[in-house]
Amino acid sequence: MLQxxxxxxxxxxxxxxxxxxxxxxxxxxxxxxxxxxxVYSFLPLGLRVLQKIEGIVREEMDKIGREILMSxxxxxxxxxxxxxxxxxxxxxxxxGANELSLAKNDSSYILNYSNEELITPIAQQFNQSYKDLxxxxxxxxxxxxxxxxxxxxxxxxxxxxxxxLYSFHRDEEDLKRYYEKVKDSYQTIFDRLEIGxxxxxxxxxxxxxxxxxxxxxxxxxxxxxxxxxxxxTHKIAYNKEIISEENSKKLNVDFAALEQVHACEVGNxxxxxxxxxxxxxxxxxxxxxxxxxxxxxxxGLGPSRVMGVIVEKLSDEKGIVWPRSVAxxxxxxxxxxxxxxxxxxEAKELYRELIQEGVEVLWDDRxxxxxxxxxxxxxxxxxxxxxxxxxxxxxxxxxCVERKTGKTALVSISELIGLLRHV
Ligand code: ATP
Ligand code: MG
Numbered sequence: 193m194l195q196x197x198x199x200x201x202x203x204x205x206x207x208x209x210x211x212x213x214x215x216x217x218x219x220x221x222x223x224x225x226x227x228x229x230x231v232y233s234f235l236p237l238g239l240r241v242l243q244k245i246e247g248i249v250r251e252e253m254d255k256i257g258r259e260i261l262m263s264x265x266x267x268x269x270x271x272x273x274x275x276x277x278x279x280x281x282x283x284x285x286x287x288g289a290n291e292l293s294l295a296k297n298d299s300s301y302i303l304n305y306s307n308e309e310l311i312t313p314i315a316q317q318f319n320q321s322y323k324d325l326x327x328x329x330x331x332x333x334x335x336x337x338x339x340x341x342x343x344x345x346x347x348x349x350x351x352x353x354x355x356x357l358y359s360f361h362r363d364e365e366d367l368k369r370y371y372e373k374v375k376d377s378y379q380t381i382f383d384r385l386e387i388g389x390x391x392x393x394x395x396x397x398x399x400x401x402x403x404x405x406x407x408x409x410x411x412x413x414x415x416x417x418x419x420x421x422x423x424x425t426h427k428i429a430y431n432k433e434i435i436s437e438e439n440s441k442k443l444n445v446d447f448a449a450l451e452q453v454h455a456c457e458v459g460n461x462x463x464x465x466x467x468x469x470x471x472x473x474x475x476x477x478x479x480x481x482x483x484x485x486x487x488x489x490x491x492g493l494g495p496s497r498v499m500g501v502i503v504e505k506l507s508d509e510k511g512i513v514w515p516r517s518v519a520x521x522x523x524x525x526x527x528x529x530x531x532x533x534x535x536x537x538e539a540k541e542l543y544r545e546l547i548q549e550g551v552e553v554l555w556d557d558r559x560x561x562x563x564x565x566x567x568x569x570x571x572x573x574x575x576x577x578x579x580x581x582x583x584x585x586x587x588x589x590x591x592c593v594e595r596k597t598g599k600t601a602l603v604s605i606s607e608l609i610g611l612l613r614h615v
Contacts, residue, residue: 193236193521195558198235198237200235200236201222202221202222202568203220203222206219206220207226210226212343212344212345212415213345213415213503213504214344214345214346214501215232216345217503217507217512217571218345218499221511221512222235222236222237223238223520224238224346228350229342229343230348230351231349232345237572238520240520241499241514241519242495242499244517244520245495245518246332246355248517249495250355252380252384253330253355253377256373256374256377257328257329257357257359258327258328258329259330259331262304262307262311262314262333264303264333264334265286265302266309267302268301270309270310270472271302273471273472274308274468274471276309277302282339283302283338284302285302285303286301287300303336304335305336305337306354306490306492307358308358312472312474313474315327315329315360315474315486316474319360320476321476322362322476325362325366326359326366327359328358328359329358331355332354332495333354334352334353336350344417345500346496347415347416347456348497352494352496354492354493354494355494355495356491356492356493357491357492358490359371359491360469361486361487361488362476362478362484362487363487364465366487367463367488367489368463370489375393375461378461378491382409382458382459384517385498385518386516386517386518387411387458387498387502390412391409391410392409392410392412392428392455393409393429394408394431394455395408395429395431395443396431396433397431397433397434398462405434406460406462406463407460408431408457409460409493410455410456410457411458411501412453413454413456413504413505414454414504415454416454416457417456418454418457419452419454420432421435421450422452422453423451430445430447435447456497456501457497458497458498459494460491461490461492462490464488464489465487466485466486466487468488469485469488470485502514502515502518510570510571511572513575513596514573514595516575519573521553521574522552522612523551523575524556524578525546525554525556525577525580526565526566526569526578527539527555527556527557527580528562528579529581532582534582535580538585539555539557542590542605543555545605545609546608549612556568556569575595575596577594577595578592578593578608579592587602589603590608
């Protein structure tokens with residue numbers, strides 16, 4: 193893509209009221225536009241990153257579930273039925289905005305914050321026999337929550353992206369088996385997102401669904417709002433919220449001996465057991481023709497929050513540093529001295545060859561000073577920068593700079609393509 197065709201620009205300053213590092217950098221880099229606290233629009237670069245993250249999540253989820261897309265609005269009734277209409281402290285509700293609108297329809301709707309109230313009746317409609325189970329549905333969707341503090345940029349949105357997976361089983365054993373499968377799937381996802389080594393399965397409260405613990409995936413991050421007690425040797429952590437003498441005995445862990453660190457919850461998986469099947473009277477017919485309650489699990493993961501976490505963790509004083517797997521482009525091609533026809537032609541040729549090889553290239557074709565182009569390139573954070581300039585052209589070479597390390601090399605087109613294939 194031509195940078196002149198992005199239709200956005202980098203900014204020297206983030207909005208005054210933006211205090212989160214991730215949002216400051218993403219706004220300055222032209223990835224996001226801030227609408228209000230906790231609400232952002234995704235611009236071309238930002239959308240590409242979000243779609244890469246969601247693409248990885250989707251690829252892994254397709255191995256263990258079926259993708260659907262549920263509505264973002266829902267009626268009040270199912271929320272009354274589960275009792276959550278009055279118990280969820282972040283639940284949002286809509287209403288016509290003015291007299292004219294209200295005169296036509298004065299109904300009020302829920303803006304879904306999670307989708308158990310929708311998915312349970314869907315699963316119930318299609319899976320009523322033991323032969324139909326287990327099943328698992330997932331979606332990647334925008335969620336709404338009335339968060340009090342929305343000062344952490346993408347880490348805590350009032351509107352944000354969530355992948356939510358729901359599974360339905362004949363009994364607790366089958367749920368447990370699947371639950372372990374999801375743990376592995378999540379670990380693969382975080383590895384592919386290149387935050388795997390810093391992400392730890394963390395025991396957390398099971399909420400009111402279960403006496404068991406739930407499992408969070410917590411990524412070490414200074415800006416994270418959670419404190420976890422980390423046991424690096426066993427690659428496991430405990431959320432501060434479950435630290436108690438009782439749990440120390442139950443788990444046989446000396447919490448005081450563990451390292452306390454800030455972390456951000458990027459995923460959370462819950463054994464729901466029969467909480468929702470009971471509320472909707474969702475039973476299936478077993479082999480003996482008897483009705484049994486269905487066992488459920490739910491599994492959340494936040495793609496937009498992950499995007500914020502990556503920026504928080506990997507940026508440096510010059511700007512963002514994307515891992516290759518989620519970078520908006522593989523290569524940032526910088527053409528210097530745009531007036532020089534030879535440089536222009538060479539840039540065009542390099543661009544053509546890279547595209548042909550399936551490399552994603554952002555071509556800075558703007559008529560701007562070298563210093564400005566380099567500073568923007570550092571801020572935007574594409575993993576590899578390739579400079580086309582008069583200086584190296586006579587040797588048929590391009591200057592290649594790795595964003596993360598600053599490592600520089602002079603390479604030919606074929607060397608560059610070889611390099612990109614190997615990463
Ligand atoms: P937190 O404790 O951080 O508020 P939660 O436990 O309420 O999160 P879940 O209901 O478990 O969140 O949601 C599933 C996933 O959705 C989370 O693991 C997180 O990745 C993401 N998520 C939840 N709330 C937000 C939010 N306000 N902004 C961005 N992502 C979110
Ligand atoms: Mg959670």
